[in-house]
Amino acid sequence: MNxxxxxxxxxxxxxxxxxxxxxxxxxAGGRAMQQLxxxxxxxxxxxxxxxxxxxxxxxxxxxxxxxxxxxxxxxSPLFFPGGDIGSLAVHGTVNDVAMSGARPLxxxxxxxxxxxxxxxxxxxxxxxxxxxxxAAGVAVVTGDxxxxxxxxxxxxxxxxxxxxxxxxxxxxxxxxxRPGDAILISGTMGDHxxxxxxxxxxxxxxxxxxxxSASLNGLVADMVAAVPTIRVLRDPTRGGLAxxxxxxxxxxxxxxxxxxxxxxxxxEVLGACELLGLDALNVANEGKLIAVVPxxxxxxxxxxxxxxxLGRDATMIGDIIADPSRFVxxxxxxxxxxxxxxxxxEQLPRIC
Amino acid sequence: MNxxxxxxxxxxxxxxxxxxxxxxxxxAGGRAMQQLxxxxxxxxxxxxxxxxxxxxxxxxxxxxxxxxxxxxxxxSPLFFPGGDIGSLAVHGTVNDVAMSGARPLxxxxxxxxxxxxxxxxxxxxxxxxxxxxxAAGVAVVTGDxxxxxxxxxxxxxxxxxxxxxxxxxxxxxxxxxRPGDAILISGTMGDHxxxxxxxxxxxxxxxxxxxxSASLNGLVADMVAAVPTIRVLRDPTRGGLAxxxxxxxxxxxxxxxxxxxxxxxxxEVLGACELLGLDALNVANEGKLIAVVPxxxxxxxxxxxxxxxLGRDATMIGDIIADPSRFVxxxxxxxxxxxxxxxxxEQLPRIC
Numbered sequence: 119m120n121x122x123x124x125x126x127x128x129x130x131x132x133x134x135x136x137x138x139x140x141x142x143x144x145x146a147g148g149r150a151m152q153q154l155x156x157x158x159x160x161x162x163x164x165x166x167x168x169x170x171x172x173x174x175x176x177x178x179x180x181x182x183x184x185x186x187x188x189x190x191x192x193x194s195p196l197f198f199p200g201g202d203i204g205s206l207a208v209h210g211t212v213n214d215v216a217m218s219g220a221r222p223l224x225x226x227x228x229x230x231x232x233x234x235x236x237x238x239x240x241x242x243x244x245x246x247x248x249x250x251x252x253a254a255g256v257a258v259v260t261g262d263x264x265x266x267x268x269x270x271x272x273x274x275x276x277x278x279x280x281x282x283x284x285x286x287x288x289x290x291x292x293x294x295x296r297p298g299d300a301i302l303i304s305g306t307m308g309d310h311x312x313x314x315x316x317x318x319x320x321x322x323x324x325x326x327x328x329x330x331s332a333s334l335n336g337l338v339a340d341m342v343a344a345v346p347t348i349r350v351l352r353d354p355t356r357g358g359l360a361x362x363x364x365x366x367x368x369x370x371x372x373x374x375x376x377x378x379x380x381x382x383x384x385x386e387v388l389g390a391c392e393l394l395g396l397d398a399l400n401v402a403n404e405g406k407l408i409a410v411v412p413x414x415x416x417x418x419x420x421x422x423x424x425x426x427x428l429g430r431d432a433t434m435i436g437d438i439i440a441d442p443s444r445f446v447x448x449x450x451x452x453x454x455x456x457x458x459x460x461x462x463x464e465q466l467p468r469i470c
Numbered sequence: 471m472n473x474x475x476x477x478x479x480x481x482x483x484x485x486x487x488x489x490x491x492x493x494x495x496x497x498a499g500g501r502a503m504q505q506l507x508x509x510x511x512x513x514x515x516x517x518x519x520x521x522x523x524x525x526x527x528x529x530x531x532x533x534x535x536x537x538x539x540x541x542x543x544x545x546s547p548l549f550f551p552g553g554d555i556g557s558l559a560v561h562g563t564v565n566d567v568a569m570s571g572a573r574p575l576x577x578x579x580x581x582x583x584x585x586x587x588x589x590x591x592x593x594x595x596x597x598x599x600x601x602x603x604x605a606a607g608v609a610v611v612t613g614d615x616x617x618x619x620x621x622x623x624x625x626x627x628x629x630x631x632x633x634x635x636x637x638x639x640x641x642x643x644x645x646x647x648r649p650g651d652a653i654l655i656s657g658t659m660g661d662h663x664x665x666x667x668x669x670x671x672x673x674x675x676x677x678x679x680x681x682x683s684a685s686l687n688g689l690v691a692d693m694v695a696a697v698p699t700i701r702v703l704r705d706p707t708r709g710g711l712a713x714x715x716x717x718x719x720x721x722x723x724x725x726x727x728x729x730x731x732x733x734x735x736x737x738e739v740l741g742a743c744e745l746l747g748l749d750a751l752n753v754a755n756e757g758k759l760i761a762v763v764p765x766x767x768x769x770x771x772x773x774x775x776x777x778x779x780l781g782r783d784a785t786m787i788g789d790i791i792a793d794p795s796r797f798v799x800x801x802x803x804x805x806x807x808x809x810x811x812x813x814x815x816e817q818l819p820r821i822c
Contacts, residue, residue, distance in 0.1 A: 142819050143813075145708075145819075146708060146709060146813055146818070146819070147707065147708025147709030147710075147713045147754070147813065148709045148713050148812045148813030149812040149813070151708075151709075152717075152720075152812075170643065170644075170645065171644060171645070171717075171720075171721050172569075172570065172643055172644050172721075173539055173566045173569055173644075173704065173705075174537040174538060174539035174566050174567055174569065174570050174572070175537060175538045175539070176535055176536070176537045176570055176636065176643075177535070177536060177537075177538075178533075178534065178535055178536070179531060179533065179534065179535075179536050180533050181530075181531065181532050181533040182530065182531065183528055183529070183530055183531075184528070184529060184530070184531050185526040185527060185528045185529075186526060186527045186529075186576055186578055186611060186612055186631075186633060187525055187526035187527070187578065187612050188578035188579070188580050188612055188613060188614050188629070188631055189580065189614045190580040190581065190582050190614050190615070190616045190629065191616075192582060192616045192618050192622075214525045214526050215526055217524075217525055217526065218524065218526045218528055220526070224538055226538055226539065226540035226631045227540070228540050228541065228542040228580075228629045228631075229542065230542050230544060230582070230627050259538060260538055260539050260540055261540060262540050262541045262542050262629075263542075264542045264543075264544045264627075264822075265819075266544050266624060266819075266820060267819065267820075269621075270544075270623070270624035271622070271623050271624065271627070272618060272622035272623065275582050275616075275623070275627065277540070277542065277580045277614075277629035277631075279538075279540055279578045279580075279629075279631030281538060281633060284528065291522065291524055291528075292522075292523060292524050292525075293522065293523070352525065353525075355499065356497075356498060356499025356503075357498060357499030357500045357503075358499075361499045361500050365504075365523075368504075368523075369523050369524075402499070460500045460501040460504075461495075461498055461499065461500035461501070466498070467494050467497075467498075467617075467618075467619065468618060468619075470616075
């Protein structure tokens, strides 16, 4: 506490956004934290709700169905081909909200930062978050920053939570798949996880593999407007297509029958998977979705998906079957059948 | 991926909640993560929205004003006199939502866990969160878990985000303080921060000092119902009373005049502050609030506050004055005046 009155309440020095580093004062609730908010976060997220500077964001909503979702992001490295932890943190939560058929509205952002983290990197990540939010038509309206001592966190972790509104008449949930429904995916599998693993491993072809990280709410809005009877939407992130399909079977009490030859995987992703010992069906995607839809609507929904830039490679990969064992069965390329199981161990740590 | 079909999809072994530890598979999106959710989080948070098992929670809302807030929690130690990181994570976000005058409805919960963290501690924290949520009348409806390698995080970090609805006609914001308004606080200052610092320092009298961590939404509901013209509500957490009052001055473009003798601080907290070299006005509280209210309503609001268990020691500590410098001035016990400034450095790392 300063005893002598001073002539100005404003800090005389601005943050050094070139060589400066985060220190413990930036998380202490005092002037340094205010400075971090005013010089980095507020300009990057730039919206009138955040600018009001309260501990909570206020906004008006219409009556109806809302959804809320949250994700923590611990991806390593923080910057990777096709994105960074900031854009990923926006895409991830926008997509979790959108997978209910909802229109995402607002995000919160929480940062746990290791002492010594470069302010330049923090600004770059904040700007990336702001750009991703504007591109998705959402606003980061409230946030929080904590700083921990050197060695107590790995550089930076980000949490986002998001809320959105579900259009009237839309009822999309993981427990609504029914035997006979068609299973569609919006594009190639494995791009995000392989981009990160190839980058970490320093593989030579890494530059050709880029994360698919993207906000899918625009694609979802087109899909829901055209086919409001969609039963299930889900983005196959951690655990990949295999885990997500198993989750749907588990929730809906059904089985699935897939056609391996129908699942699109880029040749360079397949090649990297072979080198890295990965199965592309277990690898995380951050800009793809799975849709379960009544068979009669499948063709129309595919047409709508393919008309959107993020659904160009959309395709049908199988159908829902009655199966009390809730197995995901797959007809393999070589004419056999195998069970596509959940991941047993940890294949890809810190992928998102 | 398991190639051979198995006879059951259920894991045959339950989690070892006595001696088991979190490993990287618990964050991998596969079966181990499902098990963590189903055996620890779902029973602890126990509500039908979460139980549906989607990546987002869905609920109906009425038209009106909503608020959203978020906080990250990195408190060390995880268990402290009067609470733990779980109850604190609920109280903190419930309070941030409530400080708009809103009724908190739903929380999200995000966990970043260090590999090797005891499952027993995780369960204890989850149960504590669930109990705190039920006590506050809110539900933890959606969540996320990430696991990072040993040494990459300090045991456990928690993020919560929350949403709530603001009663019609209530307009509470940090920029609404006006000269002549009264400044009230709900009770003693410094209890939370000193409880943690004394516990860390191993001070002998630590057992008598307990965190004030509590959900203030019940108190706020009583206050807002009785005096809807409240201008500002804020909980003096990080940076303590000093930082929070300075924030209000900064947002509203006003000054303050406090009476040091009117600010209640427990004798044992004052004693610990002397030993630890702390100023109680900079120390975090987690179950107290500041209210700025038109002077004519101050007495009535105090009566309402004192009738609530969490406002028993409520008192008026000063008033708002016109001051372009936005200073918080305090008449000291010894008859002088000093400026109560923002915290310059980091006094209390990892306090919340």
